[in-house]
Amino acid sequence: MxxxxxxxxxxxxxxxxxxxxxxxxxxxxxxxxxxxxxxxxxxxxxxxxxxxxxxxxxxxxxxxxxxxxxxxxxxxxEFNKILSFDDSIGVIHIESGVTIKQIWEFAIEKGYWLPVVSGTMFPTIGGALGMNIHGKNNFGVGPIGEHIIEFNFLTPSGEKIFCSKEKDKELFYSFISSFGSIGCFLDVKLKLKKIYSGKMKVTPVPVKSIEEMVKYFKENYESSDYLVGWVDAFGSGKEIGRGLIHKADNLKKDEDKNFPENCKLENQILPKRFFGLVPKSWMWLFLFPFSNNLGMRFVNFVKYKMGFISVKPYFQGHAEYAFLLDYVPNWKFIYKPGSMIQYQIFLPEENTISGMKEILSLCQKKGIVSYLAVFKRHKKDEFLFSHSVNGYSMAMDFPVTKSNKEKLWNLCYEMDEIILKNNGKFYLAKDSVLRKNIAEKIFGSKAIQTLxxxxxxxxxxxxxxxxxxxxxxx
Ligand SMILES: Cc1cc2nc3c(=O)[nH]c(=O)nc-3n(C[C@H](O)[C@H](O)[C@H](O)COP(=O)(O)OP(=O)(O)OC[C@H]3O[C@@H](n4cnc5c(N)ncnc54)[C@H](O)[C@@H]3O)c2cc1C
The missing domain is CATH 3.30.43.10 (Uridine Diphospho-n-acetylenolpyruvylglucosamine Reductase, domain 2)
Structure with a gap:
């Protein structure tokens, strides 16, 4: 002792x-x-x-x-207390272990939502700042760090630093994004955004190729609150990069007659059962038989085709739209007894179509195709370990098995080179494979030296x- x-x-x-x-x-x-x-x-x-x-x-x-x-x-x-909330300006003061789930469940009935959320509601605000998470609205509002007013940060040297953009811009932009390697976020003030409905208007848009995907994003991002594309990574030839986009827009003040009723938690929380019958916690078992190349080719194909059946806009709760993946708890278990990695690539706008085509074709050629691929638009930011670019990202989930691991890692190394030559980036929250020399090239030796x-x-x-x-x- x-x-x-x-x-x-x-x-x-x-x-x-x-x-x-x-x-x-x-x-x-x-x-x-x-x-x-x-x-x-x-x-x-x-x-x-x-x-x-x-x-x-x-x-x-x-x-x-x-x-x-x-x-x-x-x-x-255990750092999980909401310390205060100023209803008049939407500023929440929280300990760093408070989760996104706690925040939205606290705020929605008061007519507020987080400015940035990840595809799952289980990250904490400390972890979200460690990585500087982005949402399906990154092209408009930037990462979570841009919405932080101030925070207290404790360093191993014993200094407690009160930090805000105004007080010390350099530290602010460095502590956020430095993946927990400089100190500990203790408590944080975050500005929430006002909402005028518990629902958003969602428009599904099927697209037949990566060209169509990019074209739609380009033409619509300025007039959209959120945009996300799912890519069928098995699509090939002229249909490489085909998929389905979901555009979502907030309703304006007085547009929704059911407001604030539909902000109540019972109208937002994700249902516990599918079709009122099957417990959600069992769903991954139903997906399990499809967890192989053939099964996933089929699932992706059916999803793509179904996208054309109904393209009518519909209304969806904020949590339902934002946290789609949380619908199926433990969905990652479909990869058992193996595991999974996600490899998320970021490419500048001008290199997106050619770069993504090259990546998708290479995966197909190597016989390791992503089971789930998600496409987003981004904008550059100034954070020290920024993963963002003025362009697009594609997050690709790959199964890892004893027999494919070496081949998969080699494929990732080949993809690293494609991203490097296209001036792209990677995101540490999703990374399992980056090597030191590639990280240095991607983030720049200046960022590494500053860290x-x-x-x-x-x-x-x-x-x-x-x-x-x-x-x-x-
Ligand atoms: C299903 C799924 C979907 C996702 N979707 C997205 C998405 O859409 N967009 C996105 O950007 N990310 C996404 N992510 C990634 C996720 O948002 C990030 O990994 C986030 O950092 C997780 O937060 P966490 O609290 O779990 O942190 P952890 O994963 O536990 O930690 C992340 C980093 O933060 C550091 N850290 C944690 N707490 C503190 C603290 N108090 N002080 C200092 N450092 C700390 C850790 O050391 C670590 O380096 C997704 C993840 C999953 C599983």
């Missing part, structure tokens, strides 16, 4: 801490701090004993961003290290 602290980490009974994609785990001592004092003690202990710490929010990063083999994982779940200098100042013993940090930076 260290005499200066009540904390003791013998590492004799480490827990298995798994990456969301199940493709990696660490054996770590898991500690759940409940107060700033406990985080200070944790830092002190790690500094004294040269132990590494990695923060973990909801553990929703697909790869090794929130695991720390043979070190401490500081699980921020290292900030670490030298605020974390001189480099106690904040995740498995990802060691893989791509150290």
């Amino acid at each position: 260290n005499q200066n602290t009540s904390i003791y980490f013998p590492l004799t009974n480490p827990e298995k801490v798994e990456a969301w994609g199940m493709n990696h785990y660490s054996l770590s001592q898991v500690f759940k701090p409940k107060s700033e004092k406990e985080i200070r003690e944790l830092f002190h202990y790690a500094n004294q004993n040269k132990i590494k710490i990695c923060f973990r929010g909801g553990g929703c990063s697909y790869g090794d961003a929130a695991t720390n083999n043979l070190g401490i994982v500081a699980d921020m779940k 290292k200098s900030l670490k030298a100042k605020y974390d001189p013993n480099s106690i904040l290290e995740s498995d990802m940090y060691r893989r791509i930076i150290k």
